[in-house]
Amino acid sequence: MAVAVHYSGNLQRAQETVDTIVAAGGRAIAVHADVADEGEVAALFDTVEEEFGGIDVVVHAAGIMILSTVAELNFDDFDRMHRTNVRGTFVVDQQAARCVRRGGAIINFSTSVKKLAFPTYAAYAATKGAVDAITLVLAKELRGRDITVNAVAPGPTATDLFLDGKDEATVENLSKLAPLERLGTPVDIAEAVAFLAGPARWVNGQVIYVNGGVI
Template sequence: MTTPTPTRVTLVTGGSGGIGRASALRLAADGHAVAVHYSGNEAKARAVVEEITGAGGRAIAVGGDVADESAMEAAFDQVERAFGGLDAVVHTAGIMALGPVAEFDLEQFDRIVRTNLRGTFVVAQQAARRVREGGAIVTFSTSVTRTSFPQYGPYVATKAAVEGLTLVLARELRGRDVTVNTVAPGPTATPLFLDGKDRQTVDGLANAVPLERLGRPEDIAETVAFLAGSARWVNGQTLFTNGGLA
């Protein structure tokens, strides 16, 4: 008789839409119990939970500002109470605003830094304290750290910092059997990516990819599922999931 594999418990920040939603659904399909995190749209998060539970999976919604350490401590507590522990954290939550460095509004810059960099640090800190042996932490960067497109300066600055943080944390967790990796998507058809871009810009970015299309959230979710699941010999890496863009 085969002993059933214990359920893996995963928290997905930003899980109510885009890449986060696709990742939550993909992980649930792999048998994970999923905590779907939201910041501003509880209804969308609960819709993802209902989709997972309707298919026979286990899921809850948890809320909070990723840059608020008290809110994230409470969210992690909620996950552990609901499922008995935590095996993986997938941190997709982030914001983006474009503009030239010379003209960029510093208040907007501070908001990007707060969400993308401080938020990643706060979530990674909680994850490092709580993820069980054999677990995984997955952060998010962007392929624009390589392509260096104009207008992306503030966003790239935060994401390059995330890549550096990821490698340091992977080394700090030596002996815990916990992997820490970053996913760096290319142009992906999400509201975050499409917002403020005209059709010519979107088509140009799609055509820049050798596969001649935008990525889909489900494409990125495949990489997430690998890193949060079976990828036990991939650690401290940034995986550029971009169809060959760079």
């Protein structure tokens, strides 16, 4: 597939991804948008359609995570997460529902922490519960168009977002949660996304927990 790499604030990381794809013989471009801004996202989809002639798969992975107990949560932080994680998902999915071609796939990102119920994750998990709801309803709304809509719900995964602010002991404890006794890797998650984006045509309206068996 040709790939449009979306970015919001980090053009360098997006361009590195584009360069990696091109170096491997693929085709890719970097496209900017604030996922919560419907005008910018509409322009992003227009750019991709113009460049590649159509859109077959949308993977919506943008999200932010700010941890706090319910008693101490700053509501500015709550609103920031809601804007990116909930509104952003709705805005992107709205354009995806309008633009993705027959036989395509829409893939959102949820989280396993909804079921793990770790302290300090309430506000973040709540935003991802909303992602699940959007995903399941949209799958039914696209009846008759041969487009699948699913969400991937990673468990503890060694990404910058997950590791930020955690000491070594915390990371070590989290790595033992799964029966496989390690953290997930970005490749582990990408394999699930590739499955849903390609051969998994009979998987639809599902939240797939990709966590090594934590739950």
